[in-house]
Amino acid sequence: MQSEPTMTLSPSPLTSSGITSAASGGGVALPGAIPARPGTNWAALWADMGADFRRGIVKENPIFRQMLGLCPTLAVTTSAVNGAAMGMATLAVMVASSFSVSAVRRVIPGGVRIPAYIVIIATFVTVVDLMMNAFAHDLHKTLGLFIPLIVVNCIVLGRADAFAGRKPIPRAIADAAGSGTGFLLALLALGAVREVLGSGSLFGVRLFTESYPAFLLFVLPPGAFIMLGMMVAGGSFWANRPGRGEA
Amino acid sequence: MGSELALIALSAMLVNNFVLARFLGVCPFLGVSRRMDSAVGMSVAVLFVMTVASLATWLVQRLVLTPFGLDYLRTISFILIIAALVQLVEMVVQKSSPVLYQALGIFLPLITTNCAILGVALLVQQKDYGFLQTMTFAVAASVGFGLAMVLLAGLRESLALASVPRSFQGNAIVLVTAGILSLAFMGFSGLVRG
Numbered sequence: 001m002q003s004e005p006t007m008t009l010s011p012s013p014l015t016s017s018g019i020t021s022a023a024s025g026g027g028v029a030l031p032g033a034i035p036a037r038p039g040t041n042w043a044a045l046w047a048d049m050g051a052d053f054r055r056g057i058v059k060e061n062p063i064f065r066q067m068l069g070l071c072p073t074l075a076v077t078t079s080a081v082n083g084a085a086m087g088m089a090t091l092a093v094m095v096a097s098s099f100s101v102s103a104v105r106r107v108i109p110g111g112v113r114i115p116a117y118i119v120i121i122a123t124f125v126t127v128v129d130l131m132m133n134a135f136a137h138d139l140h141k142t143l144g145l146f147i148p149l150i151v152v153n154c155i156v157l158g159r160a161d162a163f164a165g166r167k168p169i170p171r172a173i174a175d176a177a178g179s180g181t182g183f184l185l186a187l188l189a190l191g192a193v194r195e196v197l198g199s200g201s202l203f204g205v206r207l208f209t210e211s212y213p214a215f216l217l218f219v220l221p222p223g224a225f226i227m228l229g230m231m232v233a234g235g236s237f238w239a240n241r242p243g244r245g246e247a
Numbered sequence: 248m249g250s251e252l253a254l255i256a257l258s259a260m261l262v263n264n265f266v267l268a269r270f271l272g273v274c275p276f277l278g279v280s281r282r283m284d285s286a287v288g289m290s291v292a293v294l295f296v297m298t299v300a301s302l303a304t305w306l307v308q309r310l311v312l313t314p315f316g317l318d319y320l321r322t323i324s325f326i327l328i329i330a331a332l333v334q335l336v337e338m339v340v341q342k343s344s345p346v347l348y349q350a351l352g353i354f355l356p357l358i359t360t361n362c363a364i365l366g367v368a369l370l371v372q373q374k375d376y377g378f379l380q381t382m383t384f385a386v387a388a389s390v391g392f393g394l395a396m397v398l399l400a401g402l403r404e405s406l407a408l409a410s411v412p413r414s415f416q417g418n419a420i421v422l423v424t425a426g427i428l429s430l431a432f433m434g435f436s437g438l439v440r441g
Contacts (some may be wrong), residue, residue: 054289067277067418075270115330118359122323130319148322148369152362154274175314221268222429229415237414 049174052163056178062155063186063228064235069155072146073187074224080203083191085139086146087184089128091177093150096124098164098176105165117160118151125150155179194218194227255380256387262438265363265388266395267429272363274398277421279354286400292354294386296336297364300329301385304368305378325368330359379436392424398428 062068072090077083100120108116129147132140140147150156159179164172192202198218200208217223263269272293279289282311304325312318337355341348358364367388371381411420423428 068274070273070277071270074273118321118326118330122326126319126322129322133272145366145369145373149271149362149365151322151326152360152365154360157360187418217430220389220433221270222426224270224431225422225426227426229419229426232422233412233419236417236419240413247428 011078045170047181049171052171052175053178053181056175056180057182057185060179061095061182061186062179063190064232067154068158069153069183070228072149072153073183073190074221074228076143076146077187077194077224078198078219079195080188080192082139082142083187084184085136086143087187088181089132089143089147090150090153090156091180091184093121093124094156094159094176094183095173096127097121097156098159098172099169100124101160101164102167102169102172103165108165114139114157114161117157117165121156121160122151173193190224190228190231193231194223197227198223252379252383255376257438259384259387260391260394261432261435264391264395264432264435265366266392267432268426269366271366272361272392275357275361275417276392276399277425280396280400280421281403283397283400283404285354286396287393288350289354289357290389290396292351293361293363293392294389295351296329296333296358296416297367297392298382298385299336300332300364301367301371301381303328303332303370305376305381308372308416311397321369323374325365329364329368342344350376363388371434395428395432399425402428 056062059162063070063073069090072086076086097117097120101117104116104120125148128150132147134144159176163175167175168184196202196207197215198220200206200212200214215223218227258266262314265271266273275293276290279285307324308321312321312324317324333355337348338350340355367385372383374380376384399421403421406420406424415423
């Protein structure tokens with residue numbers, strides 16, 4: 001299984017796929033060390049940002065391809081709404097922390113960068129946590145423990161260390177937004193499938209008549225593992241479908 | 248008191264197993280369970296760090312955060328304590344016991360981003376546990392983590408010899424296996440109320 005680089009389940013999430021992808025995935029037009037300043041090739045920067053954004057959605061989708069950040073994915077996707085809320089909270093934290101990490105990347109010495117990144121991320125997680133408690137209290141209660149646990153979500157720290165810590169601000173934001181959107185879409189998809197199968201509704205709206213025998217399994221913990229396994233297998237089947245060549 | 252502690256232990260170990268029912272620590276659960284020896288090494292490292300980290304965060308909450316009304320700093324301070332602790336443990340183990348360091352060394356840095364550690368620290372505060380309850384909960388939770396780890400590693404070692412459909416090769420079959428394992432653990436529900 002480990003032959004395909006994007007599927008690597010290496011024990012070191014911070015150094016495995018992220019760095020190699022950051023090194024190979026970006027364009028050649030703009031070396032990472034040079035920030036945007038007057039005289040920058042804006043068209044090239046714009047193209048790089050587009051590539052950075054798209055990369056995180058399908059090719060390096062955090063859930064389906066990199067298998068990072070699975071704890072919240074499996075735990076909160078009992079319904080589409082919960083999945084989407086968790087995805088949006090993570091997306092917000094990712095964009096804000098990638099922006100900050102990229103902004104201070106020259107000031108932080110290499111040896112202490114991980115603790116520094118963790119403090120930055122934890123700050124934004126606290127902000128999101130308090131804001132959700134104030135403005136979306138019910139959702140906050142449902143997601144509970146997993147809001148503060150965004151701090152230890154490997155995707156957030158992974159993108160901060162592998163990409164935002166070495167690229168200019170606009171590209172760091174585009175990259176974080178792309179990975180965050182990929183994460184959000186994966187959570188939304190898993191949540192929608194589990195809600196439809198497990199309770200016969202979507203976004204709280206009933207789809208079937210009362211006689212629908214809800215598969216309770218899919219809203220229970222085992223269903224999360226099994227459904228995600230099925231979806232990963234489906235993705236792999238699609239990628240290797242006949243007539244596609246070697247994917 | 249004794250029976251309450253036993254209930255906490257049973258609940259954290261089996262009924263609400265950290266990995267299979269609460270989804271805390273899924274990354275190392277899937278990441279380092281390919282071989283039995285690495286699964287055991289990770290479990291021991293988690294047992295060690297989780298116990299010490301729960302003690303440290305419990306003390307900080309009781310002695311600093313609560314008296315000064317700094318509850319909103321809980322996430323930041325806990326993750327910093329855990330990160331610092333992991334570094335400290337790594338250095339101490341490296342100096343004092345090279346054998347142990349060789350066994351656990353590569354697992355220690357990964358533990359900082361293991362959500363089970365921060366999860367236990369936060370859950371203990373949510374449930375307002377006392378000292379003995381906290382310690383029981385932390386040890387039982389990490390034993391439950393180790394149990395799930397070792398079970399999955401055993402399954403994966405036999406899975407390596409099985410012929411798996413092409414689409415399911417890799418992570419998909421591991422996830423489905425973990426799901427069936429979790430299904431087995433559902434059998435414990437109802438053993439302890441709450």
